[in-house]
Amino acid sequence: xSFDLSGKTAxxxxxxxxxxxxxxxxxxxAGAGKLVLVDIERAGLEALDLSCELSIHAGDVADEDLWAxxxxxxxxxxxxxxxxxxxxxxxxxxxxxxxxxxxxMAVNLDGAFLSLRTAMRLAAGGAxxxxxxxxxxxxxxxxxxxxxxxxxxxxxxxxxVAKEGAARAIRVNAIAPGGVDTAIWDxxxxxxxxxxxxxxxxxxxxxxxxxxxxPLGRFATADEIAQQAMFLLSDTAAxxxxxxxxxxxxxxL
Numbered sequence: 001x002s003f004d005l006s007g008k009t010a011x012x013x014x015x016x017x018x019x020x021x022x023x024x025x026x027x028x029x030a031g032a033g034k035l036v037l038v039d040i041e042r043a044g045l046e047a048l049d050l051s052c053e054l055s056i057h058a059g060d061v062a063d064e065d066l067w068a069x070x071x072x073x074x075x076x077x078x079x080x081x082x083x084x085x086x087x088x089x090x091x092x093x094x095x096x097x098x099x100x101x102x103x104x105m106a107v108n109l110d111g112a113f114l115s116l117r118t119a120m121r122l123a124a125g126g127a128x129x130x131x132x133x134x135x136x137x138x139x140x141x142x143x144x145x146x147x148x149x150x151x152x153x154x155x156x157x158x159x160x161v162a163k164e165g166a167a168r169a170i171r172v173n174a175i176a177p178g179g180v181d182t183a184i185w186d187x188x189x190x191x192x193x194x195x196x197x198x199x200x201x202x203x204x205x206x207x208x209x210x211x212x213x214x215p216l217g218r219f220a221t222a223d224e225i226a227q228q229a230m231f232l233l234s235d236t237a238a239x240x241x242x243x244x245x246x247x248x249x250x251x252x253l
Contacts, residue, residue, distance in 0.1 A: 009075045013081070014132070023081040023229055032052050034053040036075055037057070042056065061115055062110045076122060080115075081233075082119065093145045101145075108154065123165070125170070129161075130172075131174045133154045138155070173237070176248065215249065
């Protein structure tokens, strides 16, 4: 797969760690002239060692003022990975606090709307965009009503905006990972218990979950998801738009 971003600008949200950081590294390696990086953690963004010009915007992706600032900068966007998200507290619907529901929706859905709106406003003709959704937006699981519903909405948002952008040859797709070894697990209560059971061995704890939940018996790495996002952004996927690439080791089967 060849993907040349020489002299072009890409936008990445949730870029300080995990999938977002892996995508930022991959885009820089593809020759991006400039990366517009967004995350609530400024220190993580500033710690990225990337071989291109950086424009850092630290703040909440659900804050409309943050995106007004990105738009004022006026960078023409050729590629975007809209990845920012949180898992939220695990709870059944009857035990879920409305504040927890709203926080997940604000980051995962409002943030996707605001970031995609800005990306589309700044997009060059022929630009390509990928939104990070989740396999939980496709498969119902107990205890993740807010997260799963927010990611299902992101999947449909990508389809709608793919139609809207087609006249300008702008492609919009989603990627729906299953389990990925990122820090998002650290806020999941059952994972903390499992980690203690495995004497703090993170790899062993994740492997135990993967072996019990996926036919392939493994989770993806952030770098693997980044390379799959790069495929969707590249000209190799020139006729692919409005779809979701499910990368879950068979979890939804």
